[in-house]
Amino acid sequence: MSSSSVTASAVPPRGRFAPSPTGPLHFGSLVAAVGSYLDAKSRGGEWLLRMEDLDQPRTVPGAADSILRALEALGMAWDGPVLYQSGRDQAYRAALEKLKARGLVYPCACSRREIADSAVSGIDGPVYPGTCRKGLLPGRSARAERVLTSSEPIIFEDAVQGRIVHTIERQIGDFVLKRADGFHAYQLAVVVDDAEQGISDVVRGADLLDSTPRQIYLQRLLGYPTPRYAHLPVAVNVVGEKLSKQTLAPPVTTDEPVITLDAALRFLGQAPVTDCAPGDVRTFWAQALAGWRIDRVPRQRTQPAQSA
Numbered sequence: 001m002s003s004s005s006v007t008a009s010a011v012p013p014r015g016r017f018a019p020s021p022t023g024p025l026h027f028g029s030l031v032a033a034v035g036s037y038l039d040a041k042s043r044g045g046e047w048l049l050r051m052e053d054l055d056q057p058r059t060v061p062g063a064a065d066s067i068l069r070a071l072e073a074l075g076m077a078w079d080g081p082v083l084y085q086s087g088r089d090q091a092y093r094a095a096l097e098k099l100k101a102r103g104l105v106y107p108c109a110c111s112r113r114e115i116a117d118s119a120v121s122g123i124d125g126p127v128y129p130g131t132c133r134k135g136l137l138p139g140r141s142a143r144a145e146r147v148l149t150s151s152e153p154i155i156f157e158d159a160v161q162g163r164i165v166h167t168i169e170r171q172i173g174d175f176v177l178k179r180a181d182g183f184h185a186y187q188l189a190v191v192v193d194d195a196e197q198g199i200s201d202v203v204r205g206a207d208l209l210d211s212t213p214r215q216i217y218l219q220r221l222l223g224y225p226t227p228r229y230a231h232l233p234v235a236v237n238v239v240g241e242k243l244s245k246q247t248l249a250p251p252v253t254t255d256e257p258v259i260t261l262d263a264a265l266r267f268l269g270q271a272p273v274t275d276c277a278p279g280d281v282r283t284f285w286a287q288a289l290a291g292w293r294i295d296r297v298p299r300q301r302t303q304p305a306q307s308a
């Protein structure tokens with residue numbers, strides 16, 4: 001499959017929800033789940049699930065199962081088996097080898113501290129200044145592995161946020177594909193897995209908007225198709241912090257699933273459901289799917305959860 005010649009309308013879309021199991025499902029990740037589900041299912045597509053448990057130090061035992069149980073209780077059935085990133089090391093290694101064989105990857109000895117001290121700040125932390133591009137300095141040993149980036153801009157049309165133009169070399173720098181702790185980086189894993197799962201439509205939080213150009217860049221290098229992207233506003237608390245485990249976002253409650261789902265639906269700018277009992281997920285989804293309009297999703301990167 002080539003990226004540009006395939007028309008998305010020819011085959012049913014395939015979306016996905018890819019939570020990191022660092023805790024139970026909270027409102028912020030529920031929004032991504034509901035948005036990706038509605039986007040795929042309203043067009044007769046499939047909705048796949050992937051557990052991003054690659055970052056084992058951050059993975060909390062039991063969290064993956066608790067997320068799956070919450071989705072079930074909310075009436076959100078996924079298609080096919082759940083893909084666990086923790087079992088995918090071989091595939092990530094193969095992709096990395098492919099890039100290495102083409103001379104696109106180099107070892108890097110720099111510590112975070114050294115980079116922070118010598119770099120200008122970019123859109124996602126310090127821009128890597130390219131210190132190890134031409135080889136390791138004598139006496140230094142490799143910690144991470146980075147991909148060579150380019151000054152050619154990456155341009156894409158986000159279905160919610162509009163046109164994005166981004167020059168990776170200048171705004172991010174050569175980025176890490178294999179981390180100093182030995183784990184493959186999120187950017188590599190997500191690209192390999194979206195291709196493996198045949199994802200045509202990525203709908204997720206806008207906190208990942210700045211990662212998308214890196215992912216498109218890797219897709220091009222690896223010869224994978226580029227999905228359509230839609231980045232939803234990220235739910236923030238009253239002080240503007242993303243709802244997450246770190247900001248102590250409470251788990252969503254599933255005893256009255258329609259109340260929980262309706263809050264996510266309204267957060268996404270959709271018409272609320274009417275005449276639906278709090279436990280009647282079937283009626284909720286029938287109405288929500290019929291009414292889904294991606295052009296009603298607020299074109300914002302963040303939105304207070306309370307405004308829902």
Ligand code: GLU
Nearest residue numbers: 018019020052190204208
């Ligand atoms: N695992 C990421 C998260 O929970 C999402 C990754 C993605 O959707 O690409 O924030």
